[in-house]
Amino acid sequence: MADASRLGRITPRERPIVVCLDPGHGGHDPGAVGVRGTREKDVVLDVGLILAGHLRRTPGIQVVMTRQTDRYIPLLSRMYLGSRQRADLFVSIHADAFPDPDVRGSTVWALSGKGASNAAARWLAKSQNSADPILSKWSTSRQDPMLNEVLINMTQTAAMNAAAAAADVMIRGLAGIEGLHNAAVQHANFVVLRAPDVPSMLVETAFISNPQEEQRLRDPEFRQDLAQSMHDAIVAHFVKAPPSGSCWSAANHVLGHHETLTEVARRYGLSVKALRLANNLAQGEEPAGTHLRVPIMDA
Template identity: 40%
Template sequence: MFVLAGLWSGAMGAWAGDQVQGARIWPAPDHTRLVLDVTGPVEHKVFALKGPSRLVIDLQDTTLKARLDALDLAGSPIRRIRSAPRNGNDLRVVLDLKTDVKPRSFELEPNQQYGHRLVVDLIDENGSRLENAGQPTVTQDAGGKRDIVVVIDPGHGGEDPGAIGPRGTREKDVALKMAKTLASLINAQPGYTAKLTRTGDYYIGLRNRTLLARKYNADLFVSVHADAFRTPQPKGASVFALSQRGATSETARWLAQTENRSDLIGGAGGVSLEGRDDMLAGVLLDLSMTASINASLGVGSSVLGQLGSVARLHKPHVEQAAFVVLKSPDIPSILVEAGFISNPQEEKNLATEWYRQRLAKAIMSGIDDYFRKTPPPGTLLAWQKQQGQDTPAFSHYRIRQGDTLSDLARENQISVNELMRFNGLSDDRVMVGQTIRIPAS
C-alpha cells in the first residue's frame, strides 16, 4: 500500500507541474492584492466578467494545494473565492466580486521571505486614494496661515517586506511603526500637519508615493527605511537626498512624458510646463530640481545632526543617491535609514518602541530646526518669523547623570505631565544622553 501510494504520488508529480501552495490578500485604499505562492514560474491568464462581476484566473499545468476559502476577505472587493481543475491539468480560480475592478497581474521572483509568486492586483479606479487625496485644509488661525505639510512614507509594505534582520524583524513593520510615531510628533507641533503615504500593511508603487505627496501639497517628503548589508558588521543611521545623476534622469523622464507637462511644479502653484517648448521646460525643470535638491540637503543635514545626538551615524554627511522616491522636481525629499536591520544590535534596538521614538523625536527636531530658519511663505512659522516670534518654541536639553524629569519640570516651571506630553513620552523615565525638548516660557 505504501509503495503504491509512493508510485501514485510520483506519477502525479510527473504531470501536475506547478502547485499553488499558499495565498495572501493585502487590502489597500486604492487596490487589493491577491498573492498566490507557486512552486515556480507559471503560465496564467486573467480576465474579468460582468453580470455578476467576477475575475477569472487560469493557471496552466497547475494544481491547488492551498485553502483559498480560508482567506480573510474583509476590506477587499471579493465576496467569495471558488476554484476547480480545468482541462485536466489546469486550474481555474474565480473571484466573485462586490464591484467591478481593473485587474493587473505579474510574477515575482523569490525573496528573503517568499518563493515564486503570482500577483493579481484588483484596482479600484473609483476609490483611488490618489484621486481622493485632495488638498488638506490646514490652518492655525483666523488669518489662514497654513501648516507646513510633511508627508511621511513608510518604506515597503504588503508583499514587499523589505530587509529582514537575523531575528526575523521586517523592515516594513519597523518603517510603519516609526512613521506613525513621527506623524504623531509632527501633528502635535503647532504649525505642522503630517500625512502618511500608507497607514497599514500594504504596498504602494514608488511613483505613487511621490504623487501622493504632490496631491497633499507637501512642503517636505520623508521616506523611512531600515538599511541592510550582506554582513552583520555595518551599523548606523543615514540620511539621503537625490543625486545629480538621479535629477538628470528624472528631468529627461518628465520632459519625455506628455502627461507630466500639465503637472504643476511647486505644489500649490508656481510654474507649469504646459505649453512650454522643450528648451524652456528643461530650464524650468533644472531650476526647480536644483532648488529641491539644495533644500533636501539642507533639511537632511539638520535631521542628520539631530540623529547624531541619539544614535550612531553610518556616515557623517548627507549621502546622495538616485532613489525613485526622492525624484520629485518640486518637493524637497529625504530618505532616512534608521539603522542596519542586518546588524543584530541595531535590529534589537529598532524592534523596540523606545528606540524608534528616540529616532522619531530627533527627526522631528531636525525638521523643525530647518523650517524655523527657512519657513515656506504663507505658513504660520513664516508669519511668526516676520512678527519677530522666530525664537524657537522650545530648547533642547541633553539628560545628564542624576537628572530626573520632575527636577527638569520644576526648574522650567512646567508640570511633569506637560513635559511628557510635549516630548511624546509614555512615562517619566529618561536616560543619560537622551535629548528632550523644553518649551520656551
C-alpha cells in the first residue's frame, strides 16, 4: 500500500510543449506546381513528417499534425486544431510560387495586424486563402468580423509577439542551408495564422516556381536538411522562451576552460546549431566564461 503522506507530496507532471505542424494544401489542392511537375503538397508533407519525427524524439515535445496523408484540410480547421490542442507553436509549411521564376529563397511569415505588408505579401496571401471554399466568399466582403475581433484581443497581441520572435529564429536557422528571399520576418493576413491564442508562423521553404529550387526540393537529402534546420530553430526558440507551465525551463551554463560547444550541446540534448541559435552565436568556438542559455528538459 502506498504511503499517503508521500502521495501528498507528489506534484502533477508538468505538461509537454505542444507543436502543431501544418503541411500546406493536400488532396484536391496540389498547391504550387513546378515546371517538372513537382507538387507543393507532396514536398511539404514529406518535410512535415520528417520534422515531426525529429520533434517527437526531443524530450518534452508533443507533436500534432493537421494532416499526415494526402488529404485536404480547410484552412479554418487547420487553425482551429492548433487552438484546440493549445499549441505553443503552430508552423505551416509551404513551398510556394511566384510569377517571376527567378524569385528564390526562404521566407518566414507572421500575422499582420494591418493586413499584408507589401504588394508581394498581398498577392501571396490572396493565392493561399483562395484555395479554401469558405474563405473565398470572405474575400468579397468589405469586412472580416472574425479577424477584427481576434486582432483586438490582447491574447493575440502576446501570441503575435511570440510568433515574431520564433519566426526570427526560424529565419536564422534556414539561412544555413537555403538562401533567404527575405532576411526579416514578413507579415501577411494568412488565415492559418489567425488563432488568437497560438503563436503561429508560415514557412516558405523555397520557391517551387524556380527551376533550381524545384530540383532541390525534389532531393530527399535537401528535404531532410530543411526538416533538421526547422527542428533546430524550434528547439532554440523554446530554449530562449520556455512556455509557462511546460516541462521545459532554462538555465545558465558558463563555458569552462577547454570546454567546447559540442560538449555543451551534447550534455543538454541539443544540436550545436540549436545551441548557437538559442544564444545568437556566430560560427567558431566561444571563449571560456561565455554565458550560455541551455534547456532543462524535465520530460
